[in-house]
Amino acid sequence: MKRKSLETTNCPIARSLDNVGEWWSLLIIRDAFHGLRRFDEFQKSLSIAPNMLTRRLNSLLENGLMEKHQYSERPARFEYLLTAKGRDLAPVLTALFSWGNKHLCPDGISIQFEDIKTGQVVEPILVDKQTGKEISSRHHRLIPGPAADQAMKDRIKHIQQTHQSASLLKESSS
Amino acid sequence: MKRKSLETTNCPIARSLDNVGEWWSLLIIRDAFHGLRRFDEFQKSLSIAPNMLTRRLNSLLENGLMEKHQYSERPARFEYLLTAKGRDLAPVLTALFSWGNKHLCPDGISIQFEDIKTGQVVEPILVDKQTGKEISSRHHRLIPGPAADQAMKDRIKHIQQTHQSASLLKESSS
Numbered sequence: 001m002k003r004k005s006l007e008t009t010n011c012p013i014a015r016s017l018d019n020v021g022e023w024w025s026l027l028i029i030r031d032a033f034h035g036l037r038r039f040d041e042f043q044k045s046l047s048i049a050p051n052m053l054t055r056r057l058n059s060l061l062e063n064g065l066m067e068k069h070q071y072s073e074r075p076a077r078f079e080y081l082l083t084a085k086g087r088d089l090a091p092v093l094t095a096l097f098s099w100g101n102k103h104l105c106p107d108g109i110s111i112q113f114e115d116i117k118t119g120q121v122v123e124p125i126l127v128d129k130q131t132g133k134e135i136s137s138r139h140h141r142l143i144p145g146p147a148a149d150q151a152m153k154d155r156i157k158h159i160q161q162t163h164q165s166a167s168l169l170k171e172s173s174s
Numbered sequence: 175m176k177r178k179s180l181e182t183t184n185c186p187i188a189r190s191l192d193n194v195g196e197w198w199s200l201l202i203i204r205d206a207f208h209g210l211r212r213f214d215e216f217q218k219s220l221s222i223a224p225n226m227l228t229r230r231l232n233s234l235l236e237n238g239l240m241e242k243h244q245y246s247e248r249p250a251r252f253e254y255l256l257t258a259k260g261r262d263l264a265p266v267l268t269a270l271f272s273w274g275n276k277h278l279c280p281d282g283i284s285i286q287f288e289d290i291k292t293g294q295v296v297e298p299i300l301v302d303k304q305t306g307k308e309i310s311s312r313h314h315r316l317i318p319g320p321a322a323d324q325a326m327k328d329r330i331k332h333i334q335q336t337h338q339s340a341s342l343l344k345e346s347s348s
Contacts (some may be wrong), residue, residue: 010279010284010285011204011274011284011285012270012271012272012273012274012275012278012279012283012284012285013200013201013204013267013270013271013274014201014274015274015278015279016270016271016273016274016278017197017198017200017201017270019274019277019278020197022197023191023194023196023197024191026187026191027187027188027191030185030187034329034332034333034336035332035333035335035336035337085277088273088276088277089273090300090309091265091269091272091273091298091299091300091309092266092269092270092273093187094269094300094309095265095266095268095269095300096186096187096190096191096266097186097187097190098186098265099186099190099262099263099265099266100185100186100187100188100189100190100193101186101319102262103193103259103262104186104189104190104193105184105186105189105321107321108319108320108321109186109319109320109321110184110185110186110318110319110321110322110323110326111184111185111186111316111317111318111319111322111326111330112316112317112318112319113302113309113314113315113316113317114314114315114316114317115302115304115305115307115313115314116313116314116315117313118305120304120305122302122303122304122309122314123302123303123304124265124300124301124302124303124309125265125300125301125302125303126264126265126268126269126298126299126300126301127298127299127300127301127306128287128289128296128297128298128299129296129297129298129299130289130294130296130297131289131292131294132301132306133289135264135265135268135287135296135298139289139290139291140287140288140289140290140296141287141288141290142285142286142287142288143285143286143287143288144284144285144286145275145282145283145284145285145286146282146283147279147281147282147283147284148284148285149284152284152285155208156285158208158209159208159209161209162208162209163209
């Protein structure tokens with residue numbers, strides 16, 4: 001049986017992974033959100049070799065996630081700031097944060113978000129901005145966008161068929 | 175000036191990155207969400223060498239993100255399914271998806287979520303489940319959890335001081 005390729009070169013997740021670079025670079029982004037700016041601050045926080053930190057910072061600069069800003073003339077000193085594109089990664093970090101707190105903290109939670117006004121601990125969920133409905137396959141589905149190529153259309157068709165047969169299976173077994 | 179270390183061994187983001195393994199493994203998780211189950215399906219979708227796919231699948235199995243399930247006795251055939259822990263990565267993938275669509279698709283969007291009922295395109299945002307308020311530093315802040323060690327408490331103190339001085343700077347310059 002010949003099957004169509006499910007390869008997709010224009011998947012936004014694949015592009016994101018590629019653009020952020022190494023996983024590990026997200027910890028630099030995290031530190032920048034936490035107010036760290038200088039090379040030595042990142043180095044101290046992350047305990048890595050300077051040449052490795054330089055390489056990763058350069059990759060973040062090249063991809064437009066951070067920008068280098070001179071804050072002192074003599075001696076010449078630089079700081080690294082998040083760009084708007086870098087700041088837009090906040091939901092990715094928060095989602096990883098929640099997942100880690102839920103699944104990887106057998107000895108208890110070390111850091112959490114609170115509502116400044118009420119002091120209540122926050123439980124972040126992803127919703128549609130318009131309707132407030134939580135993103136889920138009950139309410140939402142993937143569809144091709146205006147720039148979808150044939151491979152992407154094939155994949156989305158495959159997803160819809162699989163999900164349909166999965167829900168049929170569920171119904172027939174219950 | 176002596177500064178306290180900002181190192182944190184119990185950061186849930188660092189733990190998450192560590193547990194997922196290589197960045198690239200998220201594409202296997204993505205494929206599993208899309209209904210792919212068999213080794214050859216993943217291989218076709220991801221175009222990688224079998225030994226590399228085996229290594230990455232094994233790491234996902236070891237860390238409890240997927241499970242291996244035998245669906246045929248003769249010949250012995252296996253499929254790879256997401257566990258509850260693996261499925262809980264959906265918000266991480268969706269956040270990466272949105273970020274990619276916003277910043278990395280200069281030629282237009284190839285894939286998007288629609289509301290099944292209304293057909294409206296979805297814009298995912300992270301909110302607090304209780305209040306519905308979007309997660310942001312205006313409404314929320316990081317605080318130590320019950321299991322925070324001293325390093326984590328120091329870091330959170332540093333974050334709060336930095337954010338306070340940043341907002342003070344903003345006020346005085348406006």
